[in-house]
Amino acid sequence: MSAIPPKEGWYYTKIAKEEKIWIGLALVVCLGLFATMILWHVYGKQNPSFTTYKTNVHEFNALYDAFVEKYKVGEEHGFAVVKPDPNTDVFMRAQIWRWEPVLILKKGESYRFHLASTDFLHGFSLQPINMNFMVYPNHDYVLTFTPTEAGEYKVICNEFCGVGHHLMVGKIVVEE
Amino acid sequence: MFRTCDITGFKVDRKVEPLIKANAVVAVVSLLLGVTGALLLVLTRWQVVHLLLPDWYYRMLTFHGLNALVFWIVFFEIAGLYFGSTIILNCKMSTPGVGWFAFILTILGFGLVNYAVLAGKADVLFTSYVPLRAEPVYYLGIILFAVGALIACFLFLANLKKAKQEKTYEGSLPLFTYGLLAACIIAILTIATGAIIYIPTLLWSLGYIKSLNPAMYKLVFWGFGHSSQQINVTAMISIWYLGAFLTVGGTSINEKVSRIAFMLYIIGINVASAHHILSDPGVGTEFKIFNTSYIMYIAVLASLIHAFAVPSAIESAQRRRGFTKGLFDWLINAPWGNPAFSAVLLGMLGFGFIGGVTGVINGMEQTNTIIHNTLSLPGHFKGTVVIGTTLTFMGAAYYIVPLVFRKKIAFFKLAQLQPWIFAGGVALLSSSMYILGAFGIPRRHYDITFTGSAFTHTFNPATDLFWVLFAIGGILAVTGALIWIIIIVVSVFFGKSLTGPQDMQLAVASPAPEAKEHKGLEAPGTLVLSILFMVVFLTFIALNYGWLTAMWEVK
Amino acid sequence: MAKEGEKTPFWLYVIEDPMLLLFMGVTIYAVFYLLWGVMELSNLPPIPEDLKKSILGR
Ligand code: HEM
Ligand SMILES: [Cu+2]
Numbered sequence: 001m002s003a004i005p006p007k008e009g010w011y012y013t014k015i016a017k018e019e020k021i022w023i024g025l026a027l028v029v030c031l032g033l034f035a036t037m038i039l040w041h042v043y044g045k046q047n048p049s050f051t052t053y054k055t056n057v058h059e060f061n062a063l064y065d066a067f068v069e070k071y072k073v074g075e076e077h078g079f080a081v082v083k084p085d086p087n088t089d090v091f092m093r094a095q096i097w098r099w100e101p102v103l104i105l106k107k108g109e110s111y112r113f114h115l116a117s118t119d120f121l122h123g124f125s126l127q128p129i130n131m132n133f134m135v136y137p138n139h140d141y142v143l144t145f146t147p148t149e150a151g152e153y154k155v156i157c158n159e160f161c162g163v164g165h166h167l168m169v170g171k172i173v174v175e176e
Numbered sequence: 177m178f179r180t181c182d183i184t185g186f187k188v189d190r191k192v193e194p195l196i197k198a199n200a201v202v203a204v205v206s207l208l209l210g211v212t213g214a215l216l217l218v219l220t221r222w223q224v225v226h227l228l229l230p231d232w233y234y235r236m237l238t239f240h241g242l243n244a245l246v247f248w249i250v251f252f253e254i255a256g257l258y259f260g261s262t263i264i265l266n267c268k269m270s271t272p273g274v275g276w277f278a279f280i281l282t283i284l285g286f287g288l289v290n291y292a293v294l295a296g297k298a299d300v301l302f303t304s305y306v307p308l309r310a311e312p313v314y315y316l317g318i319i320l321f322a323v324g325a326l327i328a329c330f331l332f333l334a335n336l337k338k339a340k341q342e343k344t345y346e347g348s349l350p351l352f353t354y355g356l357l358a359a360c361i362i363a364i365l366t367i368a369t370g371a372i373i374y375i376p377t378l379l380w381s382l383g384y385i386k387s388l389n390p391a392m393y394k395l396v397f398w399g400f401g402h403s404s405q406q407i408n409v410t411a412m413i414s415i416w417y418l419g420a421f422l423t424v425g426g427t428s429i430n431e432k433v434s435r436i437a438f439m440l441y442i443i444g445i446n447v448a449s450a451h452h453i454l455s456d457p458g459v460g461t462e463f464k465i466f467n468t469s470y471i472m473y474i475a476v477l478a479s480l481i482h483a484f485a486v487p488s489a490i491e492s493a494q495r496r497r498g499f500t501k502g503l504f505d506w507l508i509n510a511p512w513g514n515p516a517f518s519a520v521l522l523g524m525l526g527f528g529f530i531g532g533v534t535g536v537i538n539g540m541e542q543t544n545t546i547i548h549n550t551l552s553l554p555g556h557f558k559g560t561v562v563i564g565t566t567l568t569f570m571g572a573a574y575y576i577v578p579l580v581f582r583k584k585i586a587f588f589k590l591a592q593l594q595p596w597i598f599a600g601g602v603a604l605l606s607s608s609m610y611i612l613g614a615f616g617i618p619r620r621h622y623d624i625t626f627t628g629s630a631f632t633h634t635f636n637p638a639t640d641l642f643w644v645l646f647a648i649g650g651i652l653a654v655t656g657a658l659i660w661i662i663i664i665v666v667s668v669f670f671g672k673s674l675t676g677p678q679d680m681q682l683a684v685a686s687p688a689p690e691a692k693e694h695k696g697l698e699a700p701g702t703l704v705l706s707i708l709f710m711v712v713f714l715t716f717i718a719l720n721y722g723w724l725t726a727m728w729e730v731k
Numbered sequence: 732m733a734k735e736g737e738k739t740p741f742w743l744y745v746i747e748d749p750m751l752l753l754f755m756g757v758t759i760y761a762v763f764y765l766l767w768g769v770m771e772l773s774n775l776p777p778i779p780e781d782l783k784k785s786i787l788g789r
Contacts, residue, residue, distance in 0.1 A: 004264060004350045004421055010431040011348075011743055018703040019430060019484060025710065026480035030473035036721070037465050037541050044721075045729040048545050052457040054775040063778070066787045077630035089786060098630075110729075115457075121305045121390060123549045123618070127633050129727050130616040132548035134456040136390050137307065140778055141457035146729040154633035156626075158549040158618035160301050162308075163230050166622040167629040333749060348747060361753045365760060395768045399760070439746045442753075446760035450768075459771045467764055 048133065053140040057118045060093070060140065067091040068101055076102055079171075089114060092155075092170070094122040094135045096162055099155045099170025107150045107174050115141040122168070123158035132158060147174040178268075183677045184579060184684055192262045192269040196255045196580055198279055200573070202286065203251035204664055207566075209290070210244030211657045213237075218605075218650035222643050223625065230622045231299065237620060239293050241302035245561060246321075246404075247286050252569050253359070253411050254282070254328045259580070260356040260414070261335035266344040270334040278327035285321025288313055301620065303401065306377065306393045315378035322374070326367045329360045351431055352421075355414025358438040359407050365446065366403035373397050391458040402449035405557075408565045409479075410441055412523070415572050416486045419520035422575060423511055425685035426493030429698055434485045437478040444474030454544035461541070468539050476536065483528050484706050488699035490521075493688035495698070503701040514682050515591045519571025522599035523564050530559030530606055533713050543720045545730075549620075552613025558606035562653070563599055570660050571595065577664065578680055583671040585681050591663050598656025604649030608642045615639050 007013070015023075041047050067082070067090070074081040080101040084090050086109030093100045094117040105111060115124055117137045124133045129149075135141060147153075157168035178187045213236045219227040220236075228236060262269050269275060291313070292298040298310035336357065339345060349357065373396040379385045417434070420426035428434040450467035453459060494506035511517045534556040537543045547553055574591065577583050585591050615636050617624055626632040674680065697703065745751060 004352060004418075005345070006348050006350060006431055007427060008347075011740055013430050013432060015430050015433060016488075016698050018697045018699055019433060019488070022484045022703060022706055023433070023477075023481060025707075026477055029480075029710065029714070030477050033476075033536065033540065033717070034465075034469040034473060036717075037469055040542050040721070041461070044542060044724065045731070046542055046545065046724045046727055047461075047731050048455050048541065050457065050731075052775050053778040055778055059778065059783075063783065063786050070786075079630065089782065091786075120308055121394075125549065125616065125618055126728070127616045128636070130550070130614070131545050131727050131730065132455055132550060133545065134453075134548070136394075136457055138389075139391060139457045139775070144731050148728055154631060156616075156618060156621075156633060158621065159305075160234065160308075160620045163234065163299070165234075165620075166230065166624075166626060169626050169629045169631040169633060171631045336749065348743075357749060358752070361749065361756050364753065365757050368757075369765070389772070391772050392769065395772060396765065399764055403760075435746055436742075439752065442756040443759055446756065447764040449764060458775070459768055463767055463771055467767075471759070471763060 046131075048143070051142040053142065054138065055116060055140040056138055060091075060116045061118065063114070064091045064093045064100075072101075073104070076171075084111065086110065088112070092124075093118060094124070094157070094168075095119055097157070097164040097168035099124075099157070099168065102170065103172045105147050105172060105174050107147050107176055110144050110146045113143045113145055115143065120161040121159050122161050125156045125158040126172070127154045127156055129153070134159065150174045150176045181579065183680050186263050186579075187266045189262050189268040191272040192258055192275075193580060195269065195272060195275045195279065196258050196576075199251045199255040199258070200576060200580075201668075202283065203248050203255065204661060206243045206247035206251060206286070207657065208661050210240055210248055211654055211661070213240030213243065214650065215654045218647060218654070220622070222647040222650075223623070224643070224647075226623075231296070233622050234299055234301065234620075235293060235296065238298060238301050239290070242289055242293065244566075245302065249408055249561070249565060249569070250321075250325055251282065253363075253407065254278075254325065255576075256411060256415070256572070257328060257332040257356055257360060258335075259576075260353045261332045261339070264350055264353055265335070265339040267335060267339035267342065270331065270338045274327060275331055278324040278331065281320050281324030281327070283324075285317045285319070285324060288317030288320065292317060303397065304377070305397070306380070306388045306390050309381055312378055312381045315374055315381055319371075319374050319378060322367050322370045326364065329363050329367070332356070332360045351428060351434060352414050352418040354435055355410060355417060355438055358442050359410035359414065361442050362403060362410060362446065363407045366400055366407060369396060369400040369403065373400055391456070394453060394456065395459070398449040398452035399446070402452060403446045405561065406441065406445045406448070406475075408561060409445075410438070412527075412565045412568045413482050413486070415568050416482070416520055416524060417489070419516060419568075419571060420486055420489040420493070421687075422684055423514055423517040423520070423682075424490055424493045424497075425688040426489035426491075427687065428485050428489050429492050430485070433481060437481040437485070440474050440478035440481075444471050444478070448472040448475055448539065451539040451544065454539075454541050455548040464541050468541065472539065479532065483524075483532070483709070484702060486524060487705065488702040491699040491702050496688040496691055503704055506701060511683060513592055514574075515595055516571040516574040516682060518592075519567050519574070519595040522595050523567040523571065526567070526599055526603055527560060527564030528709055529712065530603060530610075531556060531564055532560075533716050534559060534610055536713065537717060537720050540717075542724055543717075546720060546723065547613055549618060550613030551617045551619050552610045554619050555606045555609030555611075555613055558602055558609060563602040563606065566657075567595060567598055567602070570598070573660075573664055574682060577667050577671075578674050578682065581668050582674045583667045584674055584679055585663065586666040586671050587663050588681050590659060594656055594659045594663065597659065598653060601649050601652025601654070601656050604645055605653050606649075608646040608649055612639055612642050612646065615642075
């Protein structure tokens with residue numbers, strides 16, 4: 001005999017009433033959570049669903065440079081300041097240890113962000129509203145953002161990318 | 177070569193005892209290393225002290241993650257697997273020699289990894305996302321360790337087979353061992369995934385492979401990294417069932433349900449790894465929703481079933497012992513003086529209310545963007561793997577010391593307090609971390625004032641308060657862990673030997689008497705507690721979705 | 732396992748066979764997580780040409 005034998009005939013025991021209630025409730029909640037995620041895609045406005053394109057450092061840098069040249073309006077601390085037209089494609093590059101360029105956007109307009117890294121993984125963490133996405137090398141992560149409030153936002157890196165990781169801060173200004 | 181335990185009546189194979197002891201001792205050493213790292217991390221992240229320099233902060237983070245999450249837990253689990261497949265089944269270890277071989281491999285791995293990390297050859301954190309590159313010795317260490325652990329899993333299966341052939345037990349496996357079987361199966365597929373990812377990475381580090389795809393790496397890594405957390409959960413729940421039995425003589429009110437829940441784990445829990453890539457480019461929405469919900473909720477359902485089954489086992493046993501007044505008389509009159517009991521109970525509460533509630537938020541596609549890589553994330557798993565798994569294992573050790581090491585528990589009064597100190601500390605630590613993360617504070621970050629950066633960001637000043645709570649919680653948790661380590665080390669190496677049942681400080685409860693007459697519900701108190709839990713859970717989810725609506729729109 | 736003479740419910744065979752459990756666990760995970768994930772990652776489209784043209788002006 002084992003040291004702690006199961007009750008004899010355990011596989012015939014009827015499930016107690018309260019356990020049945022609980023399992024039923026738990027099942028309903030689980031299905032509810034499943035439905036929530038899907039319904040949020042239909043009715044919600046914040047979904048990290050997206051397109052990912054395959055790219056490479058060379059190609060992404062070329063696109064980035066062309067984008068910056070087209071919309072550049074100035075410089076700040078050695079970062080290009082760029083003011084793209086609404087409803088256009090916006091390229092943001094992550095590289096140790098910078099987020100480039102500084103962007104000026106308009107409230108209520110949509111922008112198709114293309115996020116990619118040219119070296120390691122980085123974390124795109126938009127503050128202070130606290131939205132967080134991952135950025136990979138060789139993958140162009142396309143997210144369409146619509147800023148809902150004017151103000152100054154920062155992009156901090158929240159995936160470890162080397163010893164200067166904590167210096168990696170970018171800036172996005174949203175105008176009325 | 178058996179001795180018969182004069183306390184439990186278990187038959188104990190003398191060959192397996194030293195194996196269990198060796199693994200348990202290394203587990204404690206790993207925890208000590210992990211906790212030392214934790215103290216340094218707390219004192220660095222709390223920027224009033226800001227103790228370490230950046231390179232050592234990241235090095236310590238790597239060190240802490242590996243020693244606490246990997247070595248402490250896995251060595252302890254190996255000891256548990258041997259215990260559950262031999263002593264519990266009245267059976268001898270099938271091949272103790274191979275057990276020692278596995279032990280040597282794991283020790284080698286443990287040594288190499290810690291050497292690599294401390295020598296600065298592996299500043300990649302325990303996730304080592306490519307293209308961050310560690311030196312080959314690091315990956316080699318991990319691989320050796322994993323092979324050793326895999327062998328231990330196969331030994332467990334071999335022991336089960338031997339016990340069955342020799343008919344050392346009749347009928348079904350005990351529920352505890354059945355749970356360990358589930359953990360072992362998950363471990364086998366986890367370690368197989370580890371091989372798929374670490375072998376190419378080793379070759380890449382050696383220069384034989386030119387480049388690795390970072391998205392593939394992260395996908396497969398979490399197939400390994402998250403599944404290994406499921407091993408911990410499964411082993412922990414098995415110990416909960418064992419704990420309910422040892423401390424109050426409670427058995428699951430319906431073993432069928434408990435066993436099916438373990439089976440659901442095996443089927444459903446591994447795809448949950450997908451919640452690590454919810455905010456990532458690469459895989460599509462269907463992949464994300466299917467894997468984190470459709471299948472994973474099989475696992476969530478199983479967890480909810482266990483969350484009911486264990487306390488109801490305790491409640492039902494207590495009621496049959498005569499604590500029938502009101503809803504919670506059974507709980508108030510539970511054996512709180514038994515540190516193993518309080519450890520298991522506090523572990524359960526913490527795991528459910530902190531780890532479980534936050535975990536489902538993290539695992540839902542949209543709300544994941546709120547917590548992804550913020551301090552909320554380690555906040556969540558402090559609630560699962562520290563207050564849940566670690567505290568449960570600590571509780572189990574209070575039985576292992578007298579029953580396997582045959583020593584009295586030193587400083588018994590302190591031992592009775594220890595679970596409370598540790599649970600209180602971790603609960604404070606993890607909830608502060610969760611809240612700090614909600615303010616946007618990143619995890620794995622040396623300096624949230626961004627000194628020296630071109631742009632800086634100032635977090636909400638309310639965070640200052642939560643940093644203080646974070647520090648207090650962290651220091652309390654470290655204290656609780658150190659107390660436990662001291663108690664265990666002193667008992668095992670310098671303690672009084674146990675001469676017989678009269679020296680046993682913890683009860684080994686006899687099974688609770690049969691119910692006389694079935695009237696009404698068997699465990700009404702548990703039902704009320706569970707429903708309370710559900711309300712907290714749903715409120716929290718609703719809050720998070722409400723919060724989402726205040727953000728930028730994104731699609 | 733049921734005692735002799737009793738009828739063993741079918742599901743008992745399913746949940747008590749370690750190899751069957753291992754098989755179910757591995758298959759579901761390998762197909763839905765690993766295989767599906769690797770397929771998606773290896774079939775990502777390149778950046779569309781007209782998008783590139785509109786940015787690069789060529
Ligand atoms: C005993 C008290 C403990 C304290 C005070 C503590 C504290 C911390 C702190 C401050 C961090 C760093 C968060 C960051 O800067 O990103 C951390 C990370 C972590 N802790 Fe603990 N910890 C403790 C125990 C444990 C235990 C027992 C485990 C595992 C079983 C564990 C697993 C981890 C892991 C996996 C990380 C993440 C490392 C990474 O981001 O790479 N901790 N802990
Ligand atoms: Cu970065």
